[in-house]
Amino acid sequence: MIDYDVVIVGAGPAGSTAAKILSEKGINSLLIDKEKFPREKPCGGGLPLWVLKRFPHLFNSNYIESYSYGGFIYSDTSKYKIEVHKNYPSIAMVLRKKFDNELVNAAIKNGVKFLDGVKVIDIKFENNYTILILSDNTSIKTSIVIGADGFNSITARKTGLFTKRRFTGVSVVEEFQLSEKILDKFYTKNRFCHIHLKIFGITGYGWVFPKKNHLNIGLGDCRLKSNRNQQNLKMIFNKYLEILKKQEIIPKNIKSIKLRGGSLPVWPHEKTYMNNVLLCGDAAGFINPVTGEGIYYALKSAEIAANITIKALKTKNTSGRFLSQYEKEWKKDFGKDIKYMLNSTKKIRNENEKFIQTMSKDKKLAEMLFDIMTGQQSIYKLRWKLIRRYVYSSSRISLCNLIKFKK
Numbered sequence: 001m002i003d004y005d006v007v008i009v010g011a012g013p014a015g016s017t018a019a020k021i022l023s024e025k026g027i028n029s030l031l032i033d034k035e036k037f038p039r040e041k042p043c044g045g046g047l048p049l050w051v052l053k054r055f056p057h058l059f060n061s062n063y064i065e066s067y068s069y070g071g072f073i074y075s076d077t078s079k080y081k082i083e084v085h086k087n088y089p090s091i092a093m094v095l096r097k098k099f100d101n102e103l104v105n106a107a108i109k110n111g112v113k114f115l116d117g118v119k120v121i122d123i124k125f126e127n128n129y130t131i132l133i134l135s136d137n138t139s140i141k142t143s144i145v146i147g148a149d150g151f152n153s154i155t156a157r158k159t160g161l162f163t164k165r166r167f168t169g170v171s172v173v174e175e176f177q178l179s180e181k182i183l184d185k186f187y188t189k190n191r192f193c194h195i196h197l198k199i200f201g202i203t204g205y206g207w208v209f210p211k212k213n214h215l216n217i218g219l220g221d222c223r224l225k226s227n228r229n230q231q232n233l234k235m236i237f238n239k240y241l242e243i244l245k246k247q248e249i250i251p252k253n254i255k256s257i258k259l260r261g262g263s264l265p266v267w268p269h270e271k272t273y274m275n276n277v278l279l280c281g282d283a284a285g286f287i288n289p290v291t292g293e294g295i296y297y298a299l300k301s302a303e304i305a306a307n308i309t310i311k312a313l314k315t316k317n318t319s320g321r322f323l324s325q326y327e328k329e330w331k332k333d334f335g336k337d338i339k340y341m342l343n344s345t346k347k348i349r350n351e352n353e354k355f356i357q358t359m360s361k362d363k364k365l366a367e368m369l370f371d372i373m374t375g376q377q378s379i380y381k382l383r384w385k386l387i388r389r390y391v392y393s394s395s396r397i398s399l400c401n402l403i404k405f406k407k
């Protein structure tokens with residue numbers, strides 16, 4: 001049986017980030033993924049610019065395909081729209097196949113051992129070590145397991161840390177390869193993106209993300225698991241393509257041939273650590289519940305997990321009590337934001353046409369909503385009550401009050 005100090009299950013942005021930090025410190029670690037890399041991952045591939053400011057090594061053309069300088073947000077009937085054009089980039093666009101592969105390569109360069117095309121099929125927990133059983137009939141012994149194995153995490157399930165939820169995020173996406181000339185024509189060199197709120201009655205939104213040579217189109221919805229009468233997202237996707245063609249947002253010859261689906265966690269698990277185990281990224285349930293964006297949380301939670309792991313190995317203390325520092329740290333960084341967003345999602349989803357109509361006439365408010373939808377600004381700063389009063393009351397309050405919270 002091979003022995004490692006740390007085994008990281010899953011080589012998405014969370015797993016490869018943890019692996020890179022650990023191997024930088026010379027820790028004997030193994031990164032495993034069930035897929036052969038480079039692999040596809042259904043995703044919009046949108047990264048708000050502030051994410052790059054926190055992870056500046058990603059400001060690199062190896063990772064980033066293109067930048068979007070703003071775009072359009074449409075009301076549910078598409079009757080009203082908010083238009084925001086910026087003179088600086090607001091969203092960086094990545095192709096996940098390439099982005100994730102580059103992150104893995106950076107970890108390999110630092111010395112991590114990478115095993116791809118091999119699945120973790122079972123995990124056995126002993127007093128102060130863990131055994132992972134792999135699909136190639138081998139077993140691995142390790143002091144710490146970092147579960148970065150996505151939404152359906154075997155690590156979260158085998159540890160019992162997986163919290164069952166009534167709601168789940170579901171999403172479909174397709175990425176079309178198009179010429180730069182066509183993309184310039186439809187979205188300009190500034191690659192303006194389009195977001196259709198609550199299109200066809202879904203609770204989430206549809207998006208059109210133009211990249212350098214690709215067009216990423218998707219739909220995200222939040223669903224009650226027990227509801228069997230939900231609309232089929234694939235059908236809605238095809239209807240969405242038709243609407244986009246009618247609105248002349250996409251070329252008429254676009255046809256869905258390889259639609260892919262994915263699930264998103266909508267809440268963090270109640271506990272994200274135990275003896276010898278830490279969960280990060282989607283495996284821990286870290287997602288922005290308003291926008292469905294999760295790459296930042298994957299990167300940040302992995303960074304925190306790796307640093308706590310380094311301390312735990314140094315002090316030879318891999319107990320749950322010691323590893324609980326991890327949860328304190330992520331809560332300090334983004335826990336408050338996720339909690340606030342969870343409480344606000346219902347309010348945001350209940351807003352109607354009038355809301356977008358009013359916002360469309362007010363440049364500052366429009367910019368603010370765009371910044372929130374694209375993750376530029378934390379919704380935590382949103383004075384929801386004030387905005388609703390502004391939108392719905394006849395005696396309008398001063399806009400200055402609303403904008404005060406903007407830095």
Ligand SMILES: Cc1cc2nc3c(=O)[nH]c(=O)nc-3n(C[C@H](O)[C@H](O)[C@H](O)COP(=O)(O)OP(=O)(O)OC[C@H]3O[C@@H](n4cnc5c(N)ncnc54)[C@H](O)[C@@H]3O)c2cc1C
Nearest residue numbers: 010012013014034043044045046120150262281282294295
């Ligand atoms: C349709 C869609 C659109 C999205 N759009 C965006 C977006 O625009 N911006 C954004 O920030 N986020 C977006 N997200 C969310 C984002 O994709 C995730 O939050 C992010 O990928 C989480 O990274 P991760 O490393 O935690 O997990 P993942 O990227 O899911 O990686 C997990 C890895 O674990 C591997 N694995 C799983 N089980 C095992 C096992 N048993 N053994 C070995 N390996 C295993 C998988 O093969 C996978 O490679 C989107 C999600 C979906 C579904």
